[in-house]
Amino acid sequence: MTPLTLPQRECLVLAAEYLAREIPGGMEPSAFGASLLPLSPVFDIGACALARLGIFEEGPRNGVYAVAITPDRVRAHLARRALSAADFGAALQAWLNHAAGHAQTLPDTRASFVLPDLHARIGTVLMRLGLLEADGGRVRWTQKAAPYMQEAILWDDKGQCLSEIWQAQEEAEARNFFAGLPAGLVQALRRTVIEKGGFEGLDFLRHHWTEHGWTEIRQENPGNLSDAEFRVNFFTTFIRLIREGRG
Known part of the structure; x- marks a missing residue:
């Protein structure tokens, strides 16, 4: 030995x-x-x-x-x-x-x-x-x-960090989702998150979704975001990007 x-x-x-x-x-x-x-x-x-x-x-x-x-x-x-x-x-x-x-x-x-x-x-x-x-x-x-x-399943066989790869994929999916919203609505959402926090931001989204799609006019009754193909990880990634100055 x-x-x-x-x-x-x-x-x-x-x-x-x-x-x-x-x-x-x-x-x-x-x-x-x-x-x-x-x-x-x-x-x-x-x-x-x-x-x-x-x-x-x-x-x-x-x-x-x-x-x-x-x-x-x-x-x-x-x-x-x-x-x-x-x-x-x-x-x-x-x-x-x-x-x-x-x-x-x-x-x-x-x-x-x-x-x-x-x-x-x-x-x-x-x-x-x-x-x-x-x-x-x-x-x-x-x-x-x-x-x-x-x-440890932390890097792939090319030596690339898997968490970085997954994070990049999540960010791309989140950016793609929010790119489908009206620009003014995204700007208002960003202000809401910065000034009031994530829960208020999520509530903001609910009140701007209708059965006909996104609207910049706040609705009295919140919409069902699952109908908008919304996923929570899109929103949490969006919040992180905002806080990191990249959203």
Whole structure:
């Protein structure tokens, strides 16, 4: 077994300490004594990684675990173990799945970002490993992170961020929908959202839809927006674009 480099070992330890703190919060007591059952695949992957490292013990059946090592003892525990490249990969994958995919305390985009304090130590090590690179006072994910991002279903096979692709599609659909409204109505809706908020904006739309289509004249009775092929995500995307100065 090829030994890990010092940066790999430190990255594994920091990832394991994080997982030992966070994964139990996504588990619930099972029917088997003091053992725990993961509530979602992200926590199951984390629990598997911890079990691989001896931090969790496997329970009386598959998918059930018990805490064997508390977070404050993880570093000392791992110092006594022979750790492999497979251990490193499992810990890093589970950490990324949770931090970027579930908790979203790290971004999944290719854009640069400020490394949060929560991940400052492991982020420094990831820069030494080449998964992060400096960009002024910020950092960005490198292509070396792609296999982990793809395994977490955060990037596609071309290394493009899936959430950015989906967001662009949502924005295009929302813009297309509101392009079908009278220009004056859209301007009035934008003012309503800015001055009064989203709920008032939604009410505004209801009172400008009739069975004959959109009208710039406010109606006494609200219309049924489902007849206008309206979707709530169109409106929430529209609000976000306005607040970002892009709508």
